[in-house]
Amino acid sequence: METVFNDFLGWTREHQWGYNGRFDKTLDNGTELTVWDSGVLLVEPKSSSDKDIVISCAVHGNETAPIEICRDIIQDIIEQRQPVQHRSLFLIANPASINVGRRFVEENMNRLFSGAHSRGEVINPERERAAKIEQYVERFFNEAPTGKRRRYHYDLHTAIRDSKREKFAVYPYTHGKPYNKQQLQFLLACGVDTVLLNQAPTTTFSYFSAHQFNAHAFTVELGKVRPFGDNKRDDFAAAENAFRQLIGQPEPDLEPFKPEQHYVFAEAQTINRQNQNFELNFDDNTANFTAFDKGEVLAVDGGKEVRAIHDNEHIIFPNAKVALGQRALLTVVRVPTESLELV
Numbered sequence: 001m002e003t004v005f006n007d008f009l010g011w012t013r014e015h016q017w018g019y020n021g022r023f024d025k026t027l028d029n030g031t032e033l034t035v036w037d038s039g040v041l042l043v044e045p046k047s048s049s050d051k052d053i054v055i056s057c058a059v060h061g062n063e064t065a066p067i068e069i070c071r072d073i074i075q076d077i078i079e080q081r082q083p084v085q086h087r088s089l090f091l092i093a094n095p096a097s098i099n100v101g102r103r104f105v106e107e108n109m110n111r112l113f114s115g116a117h118s119r120g121e122v123i124n125p126e127r128e129r130a131a132k133i134e135q136y137v138e139r140f141f142n143e144a145p146t147g148k149r150r151r152y153h154y155d156l157h158t159a160i161r162d163s164k165r166e167k168f169a170v171y172p173y174t175h176g177k178p179y180n181k182q183q184l185q186f187l188l189a190c191g192v193d194t195v196l197l198n199q200a201p202t203t204t205f206s207y208f209s210a211h212q213f214n215a216h217a218f219t220v221e222l223g224k225v226r227p228f229g230d231n232k233r234d235d236f237a238a239a240e241n242a243f244r245q246l247i248g249q250p251e252p253d254l255e256p257f258k259p260e261q262h263y264v265f266a267e268a269q270t271i272n273r274q275n276q277n278f279e280l281n282f283d284d285n286t287a288n289f290t291a292f293d294k295g296e297v298l299a300v301d302g303g304k305e306v307r308a309i310h311d312n313e314h315i316i317f318p319n320a321k322v323a324l325g326q327r328a329l330l331t332v333v334r335v336p337t338e339s340l341e342l343v
């Protein structure tokens with residue numbers, strides 16, 4: 001019992017595929033802590049608000065900066081150094097992948113949501129864990145106090161490559177719903193001035209929460225993948241502070257919306273690897289947001305060239321080693337912030 005709350009991340013890593021049992025603790029300040037599983041912590045303040053906030057990390061186990069941030073916020077909540085004003089759910093999604101220091105153990109968890117964990121014949125622990133995580137998120141949103149709720153989910157990541165735009169967020173496909181100014185301002189408070197608009201559904205965690213639960217949900221890329229201890233926490237201080245304010249204040253401190261402060265990009269192409277002989281047409285050091293012009297070859301897939309379809313088409317998340325059928329490259333083009341339908 002004590003270890004759970006003394007070192008939540010450490011205990012989670014000891015129970016890397018899950019823990020069948022539950023722990024509760026009421027803090028002196030009245031906040032209720034409930035552990036639903038390893039890596040799954042519900043925090044309920046004494047007096048509730050209309051917000052439900054999910055903060056997740058370690059969907060990819062080698063993306064350590066978000067894990068360090070969540071670890072520290074969680075420990076500060078437990079030790080009552082971090083106030084909590086809103087119902088919050090913390091998720092350390094894939095502890096086994098943390099333990100092996102890799103993006104995933106058998107299968108990329110961020111392609112397993114919205115039911116993808118149960119498609120096809122494959123069964124593996126990441127699929128089972130993704131299914132359970134979906135259930136925890138559903139339970140969290142469904143067990144909220146009655147009345148109109150405001151739902152949020154920030155799924156925290158870091159990117160494999162350097163990036164010309166260091167921090168950026170993926171705004172999951174909204175199915176035509178307007179984008180949210182306050183959320184862009186919150187991301188800006190996190191140091192994220194760049195947003196990529198998905199143009200179609202995906203099987204990512206953030207799309208799951210956005211689509212199934214109408215949450216304001218984002219994949220947030222806070223910097224570059226580094227091993228534990230190598231992250232310069234100052235580079236993440238704005239984000240950590242914004243998340244601490246989000247859960248600890250009635251509202252986080254946000255500046256008024258100014259379109260010129262935001263760099264918005266729309267998805268141009270999602271290039272899925274179709275063949276074993278798949279090659280990217282640029283070297284491994286090419287940073288995210290490097291631009292290519294219309295007609296330039298981006299990749300060669302089974303001998304077929306894949307070209308940029310716009311001038312100034314920026315590459316994101318290039319990875320030639322993904323499993324067949326999965327995204328090997330995303331490309332985006334800049335769009336004026338003023339062109340978005342915003343509420």
Ligand SMILES: O=C(O)CCC(=O)N[C@@H](CCC(=O)O)C(=O)O
Pocket residue numbers: 060110157158159160161170204206219316317318319
């Ligand atoms: O740097 C990379 O190649 C991957 C970083 C990462 O894990 N990104 C997420 C983005 C999810 C989304 O598109 O919303 C992923 O690939 O799962």
Ligand SMILES: [Zn+2]
Pocket residue numbers: 059060063157158
């Ligand atoms: Zn990631």
